[in-house]
Amino acid sequence: xxxxxxxxxxxxxxxxxxxxxxxxxxxxxxxxxxxxxxxxxxxxxxxxxxxxxxxxxxxxxxxxxxxxxxxxxxxxxxxxxxxxxxxxxxxxxxxxxxxxxxxxxxxxxxxxxxxxxxxxxxxxxxxxxxxxxxxxxxxxxxxxxxxxxxxxxxxxxxxxxxxxxxxxxxxxx
Amino acid sequence: xxxxxxxxxxxxxxxxxxxxxxxxxxxxxxxxxxxxxxxxxxxxxxxxxxxxxxxxxxxxxxxxxxxxxxxxxxxxxxxxxxxxxxxxxxxxxxxxxxxxxxxxxxxxxxxxxxxxxxxxxxxxxxxxxxxxxxxxxxxxxxxxxxxxxxxxxxxxxxxxx
Numbered sequence: 001x002x003x004x005x006x007x008x009x010x011x012x013x014x015x016x017x018x019x020x021x022x023x024x025x026x027x028x029x030x031x032x033x034x035x036x037x038x039x040x041x042x043x044x045x046x047x048x049x050x051x052x053x054x055x056x057x058x059x060x061x062x063x064x065x066x067x068x069x070x071x072x073x074x075x076x077x078x079x080x081x082x083x084x085x086x087x088x089x090x091x092x093x094x095x096x097x098x099x100x101x102x103x104x105x106x107x108x109x110x111x112x113x114x115x116x117x118x119x120x121x122x123x124x125x126x127x128x129x130x131x132x133x134x135x136x137x138x139x140x141x142x143x144x145x146x147x148x149x150x151x152x153x154x155x156x157x158x159x160x161x162x163x164x165x166x167x168x169x170x171x172x173x
Numbered sequence: 174x175x176x177x178x179x180x181x182x183x184x185x186x187x188x189x190x191x192x193x194x195x196x197x198x199x200x201x202x203x204x205x206x207x208x209x210x211x212x213x214x215x216x217x218x219x220x221x222x223x224x225x226x227x228x229x230x231x232x233x234x235x236x237x238x239x240x241x242x243x244x245x246x247x248x249x250x251x252x253x254x255x256x257x258x259x260x261x262x263x264x265x266x267x268x269x270x271x272x273x274x275x276x277x278x279x280x281x282x283x284x285x286x287x288x289x290x291x292x293x294x295x296x297x298x299x300x301x302x303x304x305x306x307x308x309x310x311x312x313x314x315x316x317x318x319x320x321x322x323x324x325x326x327x328x329x330x331x332x333x334x
Contacts, residue, residue, distance in 0.1 A: 020208045023304060024311045030304045043326035058258065058265040077321070078275075079262030081299035102320050104296045104309035108277065110321050111261070111297060117328045132330050 030101075036082045037100040041075070041115050045094035048073055048117035048131040052086035052095060061086060065119075071131055073115040077103055092137065122152035129153060178252070178292075178313055181213025185223035185247070189240050190272065191230030194300035195257040199227060202303045212310050220244075225252035225313075231259040231272040232279050244283065250291040254309065258299040 023030060031037070048071055053061045060080040064072040087095045105111065119128040120135050129152035139146050148156055188196055202209045203216065217223050220243045232240060244253065255276035258264035263274035273279060276293065283290060296309045311317040 019206055020211070021206065021304075021307075023307055024317045031302070041326060044329045046328055048328065058263075058267060060262070076262055078295060078297045079258055079264055079267060080297065081258050081265060100320075101298065101302050101305045102308045102317075103298065104294060104305060104312050105319055105321055106292065106294050106312075108261070108293075108295055110319070110323050111295065113324045113326075115326045115328055118330065131328070132332075133328050136331055 031099050035099050035101070036084050037098050038077055038082075038103060039075070039080070039084065039086060040096050040098055041073070041113065042094045042096065043115055045092045046073065046115050046117075047092055047094070047133040047137045048115070049091065049134050049137075051089045051091060055085045055089045057081065057083060057085070069119050069121075069128060071117040071119050073117065075113040075115075077111040077113070078108060120150075122155055123150040124155040125152060127152050127154070179315070180224075181215065182224050182252070182310070182313065183215050183217045183222060184225045184227050184254075185217055185220045185243070187220075187226045187228045187240065187243055189228055189230035189236045189260070190233035191257065191259055195229040195260075198300050198303055198306065199229070199256070202306045207303045207307055209307065209310060212314060214310060220246040221248065223247055224250075225254055227254050227256055228260050228276060229256050231263050231266040231275055233272050235271075237273060237279075237282070240279065241283070241286065241288065244290065245288055249289070252292040252294065252313070253290045254294045254296065254313075256296045256298075256306070257301050258297055261295045261297050264299065 021028060021030065048063070050063050053063050053073075058079050058081055060076050062074045064074055066072060084097050087097055103111070117131040117133060120130050120132050121127075122129060135149055139149060151159070186196065186199060201207065220226065226244065226247060228240075230236070244251070253276065255261045259266060260276055262277070263272065266272045267274045273282070276295070280290065280293065294309060294313060296305055298305050308317060312319060
C-alpha cells in the first residue's frame with residue numbers, strides 16, 4: 001500500500017455505507033419473525049396440569065405445592081433456554097411466545113413469573129388434589145365425570161375396590 | 174447505577190465451562206455490525222486491567238478455584254456480569270454433579286470466603302443475543318430503562334364454591 005492507499009479504503013467504505021446498528025438509541029426491529037424469546041402465561045386459560053413442567057428440559061418451569069391449598073407454577077427466565085416446547089404441549093394454549101429479548105437485570109428476583117392455582121378439596125377425606133381449574137376443564141370436556149370428580153384419586157380407588165368386594169361377596173366395612 | 178460505571182467499561186472474558194455459544198456472541202458484539210466499542214467496552218487480556226468480568230458457563234467444579242482467583246484479581250469496585258442461561262441459573266446443567274449451578278451458588282461461596290462483588294448483572298438467553306448484550310451495556314451505563322419485573326398472577330376459576 002503506497003501513500004495514497006487509504007483512498008482505496010475510503011472507496012470500499014463508501015460502497016459499504018454505515019452498517020452499525022443504532023440500537024439502543026433508535027428503536028429498531030432487530031429480531032426476525034422466527035425468533036424465540038420469553039414466554040408468557042395467560043392466567044385465565046392455565047389449568048395447572050403440569051404438562052409444560054414435564055416437557056421443560058432445564059426445569060425452568062416448576063410446580064410447587066405450598067401446603068396451604070395453593071399450587072404455584074413457577075417460571076424462572078434465568079434458566080429458560082427458549083425452546084418453546086411448553087407452548088407445543090400446553091393443552092389449553094395458555095402459553096404464548098414473545099419476541100422479547102431485553103431481559104437484562106441487576107436483581108435476580110425480576111426473572112421469576114408465578115401463576116397461583118387453588119387446589120381442589122376431596123369431598124370424602126378432605127385431602128387436596130389437582131387444581132380447581134383442572135377439574136373444571138375435565139368436566140367441560142367429558143361431562144360424565146361430574147359424578148366422581150369431587151373425590152381425590154385415592155378415594156375413587158377405594159370406592160371401586162369396595163364395590164368389587166361387594167360383588168364378590170367379600171367383607172364390606 | 175453508581176458514578177464509576179459511567180466511564181468506559183473494560184471487560185475480561187471469563188469462560189467457566191460454557192459450550193462456546195455465548196463466547197461467539199460476545200465476539201459478535203465487538204464486530205462493526207453491533208460495535209460495542211462505541212460504548213467504550215473493550216476486551217482486556219487480564220482481570221487485573223478489567224472493571225467487569227463477563228462470566229459465561231455454569232461454573233464447573235474444575236473451574237471454580239480459577240474463577241475465584243480471577244474475581245479476586247479484579248480491582249474494586251468490580252462488576253460481575255452473568256451471561257447466558259447457564260451462568261444465571263445453571264441452565265440445563267443446574268443439577269448435575271460436576272457444576273455448582275450458576276452465579277447464585279458462586280456468590281454464596283464468595284460470601285463465605287469474604288470476597289466482595291459490588292454489582293451483579295444477569296443477562297438470560299440461550300445463547301444470549303448480541304442485541305441483549307447491547308441492551309445490558311445500555312442498562313449498566315444508564316442509557317435504557319429496565320423492562321423486566323417479577324409477576325405474580327392468580328389463576329381465574331370459572332365456577333364458584
